[in-house]
Amino acid sequence: MLQFAILVNLMAFITTMIYNYTKSEKEKSEIKLQLLTHELERERDIQRERERISDDMHDDLGAGISAMKLQIEYIRNKVRDENxxxxxxxLLNTSAxxxxxxxxxxWSLNSKNDNVQNFVFYVTNYxxxxxxxxxxxxxxxxSNLSNAMISAxxxxNLFLCLKEGMxxxxxxxxxxxxxxxxxxTDxxxxxxxxxxxxxxxxxxFMKGNGISSMKRRMALLAGDFHIIESEKGVHLCFILNL
Known part of the structure; x- marks a missing residue:
């Protein structure tokens, strides 16, 4: 009887441990799910804010610059003084x-551009x-360009590096x-x-021409930048880890 009682208690203990472990794992999963849901919602809020700022800039600032350009052109056509x-x-060049x-x-605010293909398309047009x-x-x-995501x-930063090179x-x-x-690549x-x-x-070359800025920006992206030896001209290489 004593052995039976010990066996019963042992089984009850094991059952309790399994229950508590299962409950603990379930609670952990629920917490992880809640954190993930919160993070996704935060990302959506950031995206909505980016789009709102983009729309406001396009409607207000863009319209203001266009109006200023038209006014300057109008005045220029009426002025005869060459100076x-x-x-x-x-002023027209500044407005441009x-x-x-x-x-x-x-472009940087638009979340639709957060991928490799759209980035390359923009750089090419620019x-x-x-x-x-x-x-x-x-x-x-x-070659081998995909829709792999890259942040704004x-x-x-990568665009500014290429712009400096141009x-x-x-x-x-x-x-x-x-x-x-x-x-x-992969x-x-x-x-x-x-x-x-x-x-x-x-x-x-290493003393100027924006090289320090390129190095700094690529370092911020945990990427790499180097100058490849070339018999003619300058050869720059930028490597971004995806």
């Missing part, structure tokens, strides 16, 4: 720069417009051609920018 016309031309900056901000007035021809090659912050080509290279290559996005210009010495 004043030159000052107004400067403001409009471009606003478009970049709207580069084509950027070099449109220069003697430099721009060429693009891409990542997009903006500015260097335009200002310093005297290049006839610039080539962009976009390649996606875990990385690799972008190279290469021109056929006059090149620049490594010592001078």
């Amino acid at each position: 004043v016309r030159e000052d107004l031309d400067d 720069d403001m409009h471009l900056s606003m478009r970049e901000m709207l 580069a084509q417009n950027f070099f449109n007035k220069a003697i430099t021809d721009v060429h693009f090659h891409s 912050e990542t997009r903006r 500015n260097n080509v335009y200002k310093h290279s005297s290049a006839k051609n610039v080539n962009f290559n976009f390649e996606q 875990c990385q996005l690799i972008i190279t920018l290469k021109d056929d210009g006059v090149g620049i010495s490594p010592q001078k």
Whole structure:
């Protein structure tokens, strides 16, 4: 009887332990589900706020810049003083720069652009417009691009790196051609920018031309940036971990 009682108590103890463990695991699962639901809702709130800001900027700031541009053009057409016309031309250029900056901000805020394909599409269009007035021809090659997600912050920092590279080509290279290559692997996005210009010495290059800014931005993204040795021109490589 004693052995039977011990066996019964042992079974009851084991049953209680199993019940408590099962209950504990269920509670953990419920807590994880609640945290995940809360995080998803927070992400949706952030996305809605980004879209609201984007719409407000487009409607208010965009309309204001366009109105200012029209007013300046109207005044310029009425003015005969050449010095004043030159000052107004400067204002028109400033308003164009403001409009471009606003478009970049709207692009960075739009959550629909948070993927590799849309990022590459935007960079391609920007580069084509950027070099449109220069003697430099721009060429693009891409492979294995997907809809892999990249955050707005990542997009903006990576774009600013490429923009700095384009500015260097335009200002310093005297290049006839610039080539962009976009390649996606299982875990990385690799972008190279290469021109056929006059090149620049490594010592001078490392001291300026936005190199420190490119390095800093890529470091913030836990990515990599390096300069590839080239017989002609400058060859930049940006590596982003996806």
